[in-house]
Amino acid sequence: MTDIEPNVPAWQGWCKKSESGKLDYVEEKVDATGAPGRSVLLGEDKSMNGHGKQKKGKKIMRLFSLAFHHFDDDMARRVLKDAVETGDGFCIFELQARNFLSFIMVSLLWPLAIVILAPIYFYNSPGRLVFTYLVPCVPFVWVFDGYISCLRTRTPAEVRTLMREAVGEDKLRDWIIRSGQETHTVPIGKLRWFMATKDDR
Structure with missing residues (x-):
C-alpha cells in the first residue's frame, strides 16, 4: 500500500490481519505521478516492511478508490502514464457519476447517512452535532x-x-481494458469501475 499521506498505523493492522500474507506497504510518501521502482513496490527493497511474503510472479496493481475524480486532466494523464509504464494494472472505483441518478443519490442518501451516523461518530463532539442538526452546515458541505x-x-x-493522450495508442496494445457498474444501494446507488491490466500472453 502506498499513499501521498501514508496511514502507517492502520496499514500495520491490516497487514497483520491479512490471511494471504501478501499485503505490504511503503512508509514513505508516494506520489502517484512518480511511484518508486518495481523493487520497492514488489517488496524486494528495504523500503518495504517485510509483512508481505516474497514470492515470484508478484505484480503491481494500483487502486484509485473514490479518488481519481480529484485529479485534473493534466495530473490524471501523469498518473495514468506512470501506472502504464511502471505497473501491471490499475483499478478506478467511483460511487458517483455525472448523471441525474447520482445527483439524486447524493441529495437523498448522503444527508440520511449523516443524520443516522452523526450520533455514532460525533457523540463526544457537541460542536459537530450542533452543525449537523441545529445549523446543518455539515450536511450542506457533504x-x-x-x-x-x-x-x-x-x-x-x-x-x-486520457490514457491514449498520456502514453499513445502503441503502448496500450498490450493492455486489456474493462469497465462496468454494480449496484451498492437499490435502486440508484451504483459503484462504477474501470480496470486496465497488462496482457502477459
Missing part, C-alpha cells in the same frame, strides 16, 4: 462536495482518451 464529485467523475471513454 452534499455540495458530492455534487462537485459527480461533475468531476469521468466516463470510461474519457479515461481511455
Whole structure:
C-alpha cells in the first residue's frame, strides 16, 4: 500500500490481519505521478516492511478508490502514464457519476447517512452535532462536495482518451481494458469501475 499521506498505523493492522500474507506497504510518501521502482513496490527493497511474503510472479496493481475524480486532466494523464509504464494494472472505483441518478443519490442518501451516523461518530463532539442538526452546515458541505464529485467523475471513454493522450495508442496494445457498474444501494446507488491490466500472453 502506498499513499501521498501514508496511514502507517492502520496499514500495520491490516497487514497483520491479512490471511494471504501478501499485503505490504511503503512508509514513505508516494506520489502517484512518480511511484518508486518495481523493487520497492514488489517488496524486494528495504523500503518495504517485510509483512508481505516474497514470492515470484508478484505484480503491481494500483487502486484509485473514490479518488481519481480529484485529479485534473493534466495530473490524471501523469498518473495514468506512470501506472502504464511502471505497473501491471490499475483499478478506478467511483460511487458517483455525472448523471441525474447520482445527483439524486447524493441529495437523498448522503444527508440520511449523516443524520443516522452523526450520533455514532460525533457523540463526544457537541460542536459537530450542533452543525449537523441545529445549523446543518455539515450536511450542506457533504452534499455540495458530492455534487462537485459527480461533475468531476469521468466516463470510461474519457479515461481511455486520457490514457491514449498520456502514453499513445502503441503502448496500450498490450493492455486489456474493462469497465462496468454494480449496484451498492437499490435502486440508484451504483459503484462504477474501470480496470486496465497488462496482457502477459
